[in-house]
Each structure stands twice: as C-alpha cells, then as structure tokens.
Amino acid sequence: MTTASAPAGGRGPLLRSGRARAAGLAAAVAALLLAALASVLTGPEPVGLADLPAAYAGGPASETDRVVRHLRVPRAATGLLVGLALGAAGALVQAVTRNPLGGPDILGVNAGASLAVVAGIAVLGPTGYTGYVWFAFAGAAAASLAVHAVGSLGRGGPAPVRLALAGAAVTALLGAVTSALTLLDVTTLNAYRFWVVGSLGAADGATAAALAPFVLAGAVTAAALARPLNALALGDDLAGGVGARPRAVRAAAGAAVVLLAGAAVAAAGPIGFVGLMAPHVARAVAGTDHRWVLPWSAATGAVLLLAADVAGRLAVRPQELQAGIVTALVGAPFFLYLVRRRTMVLP
Amino acid sequence: MSPTRAGGAPGRGPLAVLCALLAGAAGCSAPASDTPAAHGPEIDNCGMAVPAGDPPRRIFAAYHNAVEMAHALGLGDRLVGTAFLDNTVLPEYADAQAAAPYYPALPSKEELLRLEPDFVVSGYGSFTDDAFGSRGDLADLGVRTWQFTSMCPTEDGLGQEALVPGDVTMDDVYADIEGLGEVTGTEERAAEVVAGMRADIEEVTARLDGVEERPRVAVVSFEEDGIRVLGGNDIATEVIELAGAENVFADVSGRLTKVGVEELVSRDPEVLLFLTCCGEDVDESDAGPRIAEVRADPALADVPAVRDDRLHGFTFATSSAGVRSADAVVQVARFAHPDLFG
Known part of the structure; x- marks a missing residue:
C-alpha cells in the first residue's frame, strides 16, 4: 500500500475543479433524494407518486395515507439519517486514524453501542429510541477508547494495522458478550437479531424525529473539523505549525464519531461496511480535501444504506432481508478488495 | 399415575432399573x-x-x-x-x-x-x-x-x-x-x-355447519424490527381452517417467519392472535402490553382487527402441534365466530 493522492497510475480524483466538485455534490444530493423516493415507493402496499402529497393533505386518513406517513416516510428518513451518520463517521474515523481500513464498524464502535443497548434492555426492558440512544453513546465511547488504548500499546502510537486488529478483537469480544447476555435472558432473545445485524424495520416517526438532532449535531461538529483534519493530514508536527492542535482535533472527531455512530446504532442496530465504503467512494470522486470528503461520504453512506434497504425488501418478498445483511454482502468483498489493492487514496 | 404397558418387555425390567440406580456404572448401557x-x-x-x-x-x-x-x-x-x-x-x-x-x-x-x-x-x-x-x-x-x-x-x-x-x-x-x-x-x-380431540373438533365443525363467513386471522409475534407469523405449512393454518377461518399468511412458508409490519397491514386481518412465550409462568394475559401498543400505533389503526378491537392473546403452547391442538381449534373458533361460540 502506498500513500498517494495521485497514485502511480496518474489517476487523481474524478472531480478536480471546485466547480466540478460543487456540481458533483449537487448530483450526489439528487441521487440521495432519488434513493429516498425509491424507498418510499417500495413495499407490499401499492403507493404512487400522487399518494405522497395526498397522504399529508389532511382529512380522514386512508390505509395508504397511514402506510406512507407512519411506515414508508419514517423508514426512508431513518435510512437517510443513519446512512448520513455512518458515512460521515466513517470519513472521520479514517481521517483521524489515517487508516483506510477504518470505520465505526471495523473499530468496534458499533459493536460497543449495540452491546450497551442489549445490556440496557436486559436491565430496564425495551425503552424505545430515546432510551437506547444514551446506552449506545456510552457503549460507543467505551469501545472506541478501548480500541484506541489497545491499538496504542507498544511503541510508535496507534498504527493503522494495530488499530484495525484491536478493532477486530474488541468487536469479537463484544459480540460474544452480546450473545452470552441474550442466552442468559430469554426476554432479550426477541430483540437479539436486530442488535446483531441491523435493519431499518424498526423505524417509526418517533425514531426518525429523535434521531435527527443527534445526526445534525454530529454533522455540524464534523463540518467544523474539516479544515483542522486537512491540517492533521500533514502530520502532527506540520499541523502544529499551521496552528491546529492535533490532540484537540482528534478528541473532537472522536466525540463526533461516538455521537453519529451511537445515534445510528440506536435507530437501526449495528449496520456494517457503510462507514468503511462511503469514504473511499468520496475520496475517489472528490479527492482528499475533507471539506469535500465529509459531505460526499455522508451522501454516499445514505445512498448505500437506502439502496441496500430497498434491495432487501424486494429480494425475498414477503420476507425482508435486513439492510445490515445486504451491506455486508456488498461490503465484505469491498473490504477484501481494499486489503489487496496496492495503491489507494489515503485519507 | 400407573402407565399402561400393553406391549411390555419380558425379562428386562430389573436389569434396566439396576442400571438406572448405578448411573454411570460401566457395562450398564x-x-x-x-x-x-x-x-x-x-x-x-x-x-x-x-x-x-x-x-x-x-x-x-x-x-x-x-x-x-x-x-x-x-x-x-x-x-x-x-x-x-x-x-x-x-x-x-x-x-x-x-x-x-x-x-x-x-x-x-x-x-x-x-x-x-x-x-x-x-x-x-x-x-x-x-x-x-x-x-x-x-x-x-x-x-x-x-x-x-x-x-x-x-x-x-x-x-x-x-x-x-x-x-x-x-x-x-x-x-x-x-x-x-x-x-x-x-x-x-x-x-x-x-x-377426545376428534370429538372436540367434530363439535366445532358441527356448529360451523352452513356458516359461510371465513374471518381472516393472523397469528403474530411482534419483534423490534418486524413481525413473526405462523405460515401456511404450520399446524396453525389447519387449526384456523378447522375453526372456520382463514390464515392470511397461508402463502408464507414456515413457523415464525419474519415479515415487515406493512405486510400485515396490506393483508387486512380481521382477527389478530398475539403469541405469548416463553416460560413456565407465561399465559395469554402476557399479550396485554403488546396489544396496548398495537392499539396505539397509528400505522395499524386501519387494520380491521385493530379497528374492531379483535386482538387476543394466544399461548405459544396452544399454537404448537400437540395435545392442545383441538383446544386451539376451539379457542380460535371462539375468536373468529364469537356469536356462535360465545
């Protein structure tokens, strides 16, 4: 693996000029809206474009209106927000750890959030999103600190490979504890699969509404970190030279990752590979400037997750394939491709 | 209770009992x-x-x-x-x-x-x-x-x-x-x-004689992100049909197959049976909290069973194939045709 913003083949990012990048981002937003629309129009109950405004027009609600308002739109909105959160979190993780194999799922953050939620259910019973999210934050924070600590053992600080290994080990450990917890308590068994694979099937209006402010806060933090992260990419010494404080930047980015990944896991369970794939697509298209990477990665994450959810709903009707299974089916080969690839655009 | 032993095994009883007493003794098995x-x-x-x-x-x-x-x-x-x-x-x-x-x-x-x-x-x-x-x-x-x-x-x-x-x-x-x-x-x-089971079911069949109405029934277990249902090849479908009703998920294969909430909405069940499980002290009444949630869910408000409040607890044990299956037919018949079996 060689570090290069313009690798040996001479291929740089797809979009180079600022204008091309702005136009490209507009296209990304359009793709995102299309994916959300596809999500709203897919399902057992036939719903057409004309039904969408009708559902919110007022008057007595028909069955179609209820399906649109209480199932389809909340699910699309949750998918959008969770995808944005995972995409942005992935870009932050890869930037801070300078690790192309990073992501909230790879580094154990999602597994930590998930385990904390399951533990919360075991103690308090199901509490809904507004309860789950605080457990998810705590679990995400604890897992990231643990992975960082384990990855930093030995000389030379947290090397990418060491962090990835620590993440894999912590993920396996947390997953085992989650399984053990659910074996001990039959009542958590029903909720178990959801907290192992992740899907958008639990989305309702309240979840989407409660999720939004957390994702917004995480996104604003991430946006504010774009320039400092660019400075950090020069290395700590040079970054200090241009006035950035590496420790503070990393801590703030860590907090944003916990906020974004925790909020996402509490709504949809641990969905893997979105946070890993999205930043790679973003850098391939828009280069390494984090002012572009972050929005592109967020938009890509949302499109990936919405598309995975729609595919999962169509693939095995009348059953549903969890979005987390579909993203793993696409993401695992992508991960192997990344590992085998010799040159890649590093964060 | 002393079991009937019509086909008793001659001459092997004492040895087996001895083996049982000497649990683990070599050669006994x-x-x-x-x-x-x-x-x-x-x-x-x-x-x-x-x-x-x-x-x-x-x-x-x-x-x-x-x-x-x-x-x-x-x-x-x-x-x-x-x-x-x-x-x-x-x-x-x-x-x-x-x-x-x-x-x-x-x-x-x-x-x-x-x-x-x-x-x-x-x-x-x-x-x-x-x-x-x-x-x-x-x-x-x-x-x-x-x-x-x-x-x-x-x-x-x-x-x-x-x-x-x-x-x-x-x-x-x-x-x-x-x-x-x-x-x-x-x-x-x-x-x-x-x-005894045949007699119970025959009684239900006799009472249903001439009844044309076949209420649409779904047997469900709600989960975090969807619903598990009893499908076509499960005993529940036979039980529901013997009770003069129809399983709305008869075309879905398997027991406890997971579907989305919208799938339930689109099938318009008129009676919803909520499975209660698992534990030696769990009975029908444990469906209460879930039924209350379903009543309050705006997405489900137009489902006929919810609209008409035909929501009932149904134990997992009764839904299982076994000695309760005739009781299951009687129970479902009561839920599906309350006027006939009240």
Whole structure:
C-alpha cells in the first residue's frame, strides 16, 4: 500500500475543479433524494407518486395515507439519517486514524453501542429510541477508547494495522458478550437479531424525529473539523505549525464519531461496511480535501444504506432481508478488495 | 399415575432399573442398545424406524408440546427430565410436572446423557448438531428418539423443517400421539386422547355447519424490527381452517417467519392472535402490553382487527402441534365466530 493522492497510475480524483466538485455534490444530493423516493415507493402496499402529497393533505386518513406517513416516510428518513451518520463517521474515523481500513464498524464502535443497548434492555426492558440512544453513546465511547488504548500499546502510537486488529478483537469480544447476555435472558432473545445485524424495520416517526438532532449535531461538529483534519493530514508536527492542535482535533472527531455512530446504532442496530465504503467512494470522486470528503461520504453512506434497504425488501418478498445483511454482502468483498489493492487514496 | 404397558418387555425390567440406580456404572448401557427390533414392530417417525414393543423407562421430553404429550400419555413417573416450557402447563398436568426435573432451556448433550435417558421426545428441533446431536448418534448410544412430525429435521441433522409445506395436519398430530403410544406402551391412553380431540373438533365443525363467513386471522409475534407469523405449512393454518377461518399468511412458508409490519397491514386481518412465550409462568394475559401498543400505533389503526378491537392473546403452547391442538381449534373458533361460540 502506498500513500498517494495521485497514485502511480496518474489517476487523481474524478472531480478536480471546485466547480466540478460543487456540481458533483449537487448530483450526489439528487441521487440521495432519488434513493429516498425509491424507498418510499417500495413495499407490499401499492403507493404512487400522487399518494405522497395526498397522504399529508389532511382529512380522514386512508390505509395508504397511514402506510406512507407512519411506515414508508419514517423508514426512508431513518435510512437517510443513519446512512448520513455512518458515512460521515466513517470519513472521520479514517481521517483521524489515517487508516483506510477504518470505520465505526471495523473499530468496534458499533459493536460497543449495540452491546450497551442489549445490556440496557436486559436491565430496564425495551425503552424505545430515546432510551437506547444514551446506552449506545456510552457503549460507543467505551469501545472506541478501548480500541484506541489497545491499538496504542507498544511503541510508535496507534498504527493503522494495530488499530484495525484491536478493532477486530474488541468487536469479537463484544459480540460474544452480546450473545452470552441474550442466552442468559430469554426476554432479550426477541430483540437479539436486530442488535446483531441491523435493519431499518424498526423505524417509526418517533425514531426518525429523535434521531435527527443527534445526526445534525454530529454533522455540524464534523463540518467544523474539516479544515483542522486537512491540517492533521500533514502530520502532527506540520499541523502544529499551521496552528491546529492535533490532540484537540482528534478528541473532537472522536466525540463526533461516538455521537453519529451511537445515534445510528440506536435507530437501526449495528449496520456494517457503510462507514468503511462511503469514504473511499468520496475520496475517489472528490479527492482528499475533507471539506469535500465529509459531505460526499455522508451522501454516499445514505445512498448505500437506502439502496441496500430497498434491495432487501424486494429480494425475498414477503420476507425482508435486513439492510445490515445486504451491506455486508456488498461490503465484505469491498473490504477484501481494499486489503489487496496496492495503491489507494489515503485519507 | 400407573402407565399402561400393553406391549411390555419380558425379562428386562430389573436389569434396566439396576442400571438406572448405578448411573454411570460401566457395562450398564450395553443391554439397552441390543437389538430392540427383535421385540416388536417399528414405527416410522420422520423417516426413521423407531422400535416399539419395549417401552422406554427413562424419558426426556424437550419443549412444551412434548412435555404435555408425555403427561397426556401418563408417562409422568418415567420422566427423567423436561425442558423449555413456553407457558404454564395445563392444570391437569400441573402436579405431575411439578414432580418432574425441569430445565428452563435445552440442556447440553452431555447433561442429557448424564440423565441416562433411553428415550427422548422432542416437540421442536433438538436433534441437531448444536443441541442433542442427530437421532442416528443417539440411537448408537442406545437412546431411542421421537421427533414431532411438525418439525422433522433434515437428513444431515443441521437444520429443521416441516416435512412438506402444507402437510402438517391434525392427522400428523394424531399419528404422533398414536405412534408415541405404541412406542411407550400406552396405546390405550393415546387412543383416548385422540378420540377426545376428534370429538372436540367434530363439535366445532358441527356448529360451523352452513356458516359461510371465513374471518381472516393472523397469528403474530411482534419483534423490534418486524413481525413473526405462523405460515401456511404450520399446524396453525389447519387449526384456523378447522375453526372456520382463514390464515392470511397461508402463502408464507414456515413457523415464525419474519415479515415487515406493512405486510400485515396490506393483508387486512380481521382477527389478530398475539403469541405469548416463553416460560413456565407465561399465559395469554402476557399479550396485554403488546396489544396496548398495537392499539396505539397509528400505522395499524386501519387494520380491521385493530379497528374492531379483535386482538387476543394466544399461548405459544396452544399454537404448537400437540395435545392442545383441538383446544386451539376451539379457542380460535371462539375468536373468529364469537356469536356462535360465545
């Protein structure tokens, strides 16, 4: 693996000029809206474009209106927000750890959030999103600190490979504890699969509404970190030279990752590979400037997750394939491709 | 309760009892595995020949429906272990069950063998590599097995599935009861149980005579991100049809198949039965909180069953293939045709 913003083949990012990048981002937003629309129009109950405004027009609600308002739109909105959160979190993780194999799922953050939620259910019973999210934050924070600590053992600080290994080990450990917890308590068994694979099937209006402010806060933090992260990419010494404080930047980015990944896991369970794939697509298209990477990665994450959810709903009707299974089916080969690839655009 | 032993095994009782007392003593298990086929006929069960004519003395019953089946056949005093009650046991079996050793979840294979059973009857899947091992493995250890027909394992023992989709009927339930009666030497008791069940169902059928209305029923278990439903090849479909109603998920294959909430909305069920499970103190009333949530869910407000408030708890045990299946028909008939069966 060689570090290069313009690798040996001479291929740089797809979009180079600022204008091309702005136009490209507009296209990304359009793709995102299309994916959300596809999500709203897919399902057992036939719903057409004309039904969408009708559902919110007022008057007595028909069955179609209820399906649109209480199932389809909340699910699309949750998918959008969770995808944005995972995409942005992935870009932050890869930037801070300078690790192309990073992501909230790879580094154990999602597994930590998930385990904390399951533990919360075991103690308090199901509490809904507004309860789950605080457990998810705590679990995400604890897992990231643990992975960082384990990855930093030995000389030379947290090397990418060491962090990835620590993440894999912590993920396996947390997953085992989650399984053990659910074996001990039959009542958590029903909720178990959801907290192992992740899907958008639990989305309702309240979840989407409660999720939004957390994702917004995480996104604003991430946006504010774009320039400092660019400075950090020069290395700590040079970054200090241009006035950035590496420790503070990393801590703030860590907090944003916990906020974004925790909020996402509490709504949809641990969905893997979105946070890993999205930043790679973003850098391939828009280069390494984090002012572009972050929005592109967020938009890509949302499109990936919405598309995975729609595919999962169509693939095995009348059953549903969890979005987390579909993203793993696409993401695992992508991960192997990344590992085998010799040159890649590093964060 | 003294079990009937119509096909008693001559001359082997004392030795087996001695072996049971000297649990673990070397050489004791050998006589149990000599060719029992010589003693009598074999009964086919899920494609496996189970020797009859030499009634087992140390029975392990896995899962609620197998436990109640054992009590219904009067095998209580032969139970060396019972496992995994989904709900409270029927009152007539309460005393017998209280006296039987009980495991809330399936024990490990090692724990099972420590009990030295000579017969294991399982209501759901347990003859798999991640539980008790295949039936062939257990047969090699001298342990005969019976798998409820509603959940026959695949040949490799890795998974479990009903024999043929759409094929789990009351006749399969009766065949299980009668076959178990023959193997355990309780044919007369088995015949009584089957006759009682047939009579209960005939009474329902007679009352439904001339009734055209077939209410649309769904049997559901809500989860975090969807609903598990009882599908077409499950005994529930036969039970619902005998009760003069229709399973809205008859085209979906399997028991506890997961579908999305919208799938339920789009199928317009008129009666919703909420499965309650699992534990020895769980009954119908445990559906209460879930029913309240469903009543309050705006997405479900137009579902006919919700609109008309036809939402009922239904125990997992009653929904399972077994001695409760006739009770299940009576219960569902009450929910589907309250005017006729009030």
